[in-house]
Amino acid sequence: MKVPVHLPNILITGANGQLGSSLALLCNSKDANFFFTDIAELDVTSKSFVEKYISKNKIDIVINCAAYTNVEKAEDEPEIAEKLNATAPSYLAQSCLKHSAFLIHISTDFVFGGGAKRKEPITERVKPAPLNVYGASKLQGEENIKASGCNYLIIRTSWLFSEFGGNFVKTILSLLSSKSEIKVVDDQKGTPTYAGDLAKAVYRIAMKVAENKKNIRRFVGLNQIYNYSNLGECTWYEFAVKIQQLAKVKFSAMAAARKASGKRAQKSHVIPCTSVEFPSKAVRPQYSVLSKEKIRKHFSLTIPAWQTSLKKCLKNL
Numbered sequence: 001m002k003v004p005v006h007l008p009n010i011l012i013t014g015a016n017g018q019l020g021s022s023l024a025l026l027c028n029s030k031d032a033n034f035f036f037t038d039i040a041e042l043d044v045t046s047k048s049f050v051e052k053y054i055s056k057n058k059i060d061i062v063i064n065c066a067a068y069t070n071v072e073k074a075e076d077e078p079e080i081a082e083k084l085n086a087t088a089p090s091y092l093a094q095s096c097l098k099h100s101a102f103l104i105h106i107s108t109d110f111v112f113g114g115g116a117k118r119k120e121p122i123t124e125r126v127k128p129a130p131l132n133v134y135g136a137s138k139l140q141g142e143e144n145i146k147a148s149g150c151n152y153l154i155i156r157t158s159w160l161f162s163e164f165g166g167n168f169v170k171t172i173l174s175l176l177s178s179k180s181e182i183k184v185v186d187d188q189k190g191t192p193t194y195a196g197d198l199a200k201a202v203y204r205i206a207m208k209v210a211e212n213k214k215n216i217r218r219f220v221g222l223n224q225i226y227n228y229s230n231l232g233e234c235t236w237y238e239f240a241v242k243i244q245q246l247a248k249v250k251f252s253a254m255a256a257a258r259k260a261s262g263k264r265a266q267k268s269h270v271i272p273c274t275s276v277e278f279p280s281k282a283v284r285p286q287y288s289v290l291s292k293e294k295i296r297k298h299f300s301l302t303i304p305a306w307q308t309s310l311k312k313c314l315k316n317l
């Protein structure tokens with residue numbers, strides 16, 4: 001007689017976002033019972049909804065993809081950013097503690113305030129020093145989780161792009177097709193991260209947590225912070241130039257279509273500029289390249305270069 005296997009119940013919050021949508025493509029019902037929720041199904045800023053949902057559905061693992069990610073707008077509405085990025089994670093953590101569930105939470109490179117002089121990738125041991133409201137709210141979220149006493153793993157990532165939602169790749173593609181000249185900041189360095197790659201890493205880690213659930217103290221990543229981004233580094237300008245190069249084929253097709261429709265074909269120029277020339281409310285770190293060694297070693301991950309994953313993403317778009 002076959003013994004029924006208990007599949008873990010995994011809750012994904014903010015499931016309609018870039019990371020949540022990328023995770024949905026990977027999730028296999030043979031591995032777990034997945035509960036995909038976004039604000040309509042589970043508003044993570046409601047303590048009572050969070051508690052009821054986790055309790056009623058006997059959740060074993062929470063993957064928190066819900067967040068306030070508009071860095072610029074956060075400067076104008078810090079309370080809303082704080083509620084979603086700092087308070088909501090503490091509600092999730094408290095319920096995880098109560099129901100012995102494990103919390104996988106996503107954070108950001110913007111918890112760091114890396115200056116231009118920094119040349120070495122930032123390890124998990126570097127002290128955070130956020131420069132903007134978004135970064136401060138995400139750091140507070142990390143602190144709230146750590147203080148809650150629940151079992152957790154926090155993954156800091158950077159410069160997410162994907163086929164889903166709004167992101168830098170889509171913005172640049174749209175500008176390239178509508179403007180003759182676009183200026184892009186060339187004095188901030190970081191690493192673009194394909195949400196599909198991050199999703200793979202998160203999924204692998206969630207499966208490892210599930211395997212170790214009965215003896216969670218032995219789990220190698222217990223109550224730790226990890227960095228994850230693609231390999232390599234670039235400025236926003238270099239990122240935009242690469243997008244233009246790789247999307248060339250797409251644009252020649254678009255240009256041909258424009259010509260056929262009688263409109264003049266445009267050739268767009270990408271021009272580097274400084275952060276000073278591109279004023280924004282939120283101050284951003286000049287260097288926020290994350291070191292990935294810890295996560296790569298602990299979870300035996302193969303991490304692709306950002307250019308390779310950008311190619312993949314553009315193909316899918």
Ligand SMILES: NC(=O)c1ccc[n+]([C@@H]2O[C@H](COP(=O)([O-])OP(=O)(O)OC[C@H]3O[C@@H](n4cnc5c(N)ncnc54)[C@H](OP(=O)(O)O)[C@@H]3O)[C@@H](O)[C@H]2O)c1
Nearest residue numbers: 014016017018019039043044066067069106108157159160
């Ligand atoms: N995007 C980046 O460049 C970046 C960089 C570094 C780190 N990260 C981190 O990576 C994680 C995933 O980012 P992402 O780009 O996938 O984010 P995203 O695309 O903005 O997705 C966040 C999702 O959360 C939803 N949400 C908003 N309020 C909610 C609520 N009260 N309850 C439940 N869900 C709610 C959003 O819905 P609406 O769209 O309707 O608001 C959206 O579907 C986040 O923790 C983020 O801080 C992102």
